[in-house]
Amino acid sequence: MSDAPGAGAPGGGLDTTEIRALLRGLEDLPAELHKEVRTMLRPLGQDLLHAAAANAAAWSSRIPHALSMRVVLKGSMPGIVIRASLAKAPHARAMEGLLDDVFRHPLFGMDVWFDQRARPYMLPAIDAAYPRIQSDVNDVLAAVHRRVGLA
Numbered sequence: 001m002s003d004a005p006g007a008g009a010p011g012g013g014l015d016t017t018e019i020r021a022l023l024r025g026l027e028d029l030p031a032e033l034h035k036e037v038r039t040m041l042r043p044l045g046q047d048l049l050h051a052a053a054a055n056a057a058a059w060s061s062r063i064p065h066a067l068s069m070r071v072v073l074k075g076s077m078p079g080i081v082i083r084a085s086l087a088k089a090p091h092a093r094a095m096e097g098l099l100d101d102v103f104r105h106p107l108f109g110m111d112v113w114f115d116q117r118a119r120p121y122m123l124p125a126i127d128a129a130y131p132r133i134q135s136d137v138n139d140v141l142a143a144v145h146r147r148v149g150l151a
Helices: 017-027 031-057 092-096 122-147
Strands: 067-072 079-084 102-106 113-117
Touching: 031 067, 031 079, 031 122, 079 092
Parallel strands: none
Antiparallel strands: 067 079, 102 113
């Protein structure tokens, strides 16, 4: 089994199990620290957002402007969330290839269908930043531990 970022997850996707476990450790922090932790993680999310937007800008004029980012510490999926607005870019999900590598769509609403290959823009940005993401999340946890007197 490879240690590469894209290895180990079902379907060859990015395995974020370790990062999610680290972020779940932040969930139990006192509420007054949540804002501080979100502030520490925000630059990392902004870097990912800009990289994903740059990837999409090579072939789309709508997707880069449809992307947004937020840091979530509560719930079952804590982490940095990058979303594409359905209203601004309804094709963003299909183009990322989240459903399949090839998708079908009609030509200008006619009953003529075409296959189109997905052009991932988010996953390549995450894959490229994965080692730094892991390191930065560990740094945030260490800073939080120092702040609450655990280190």
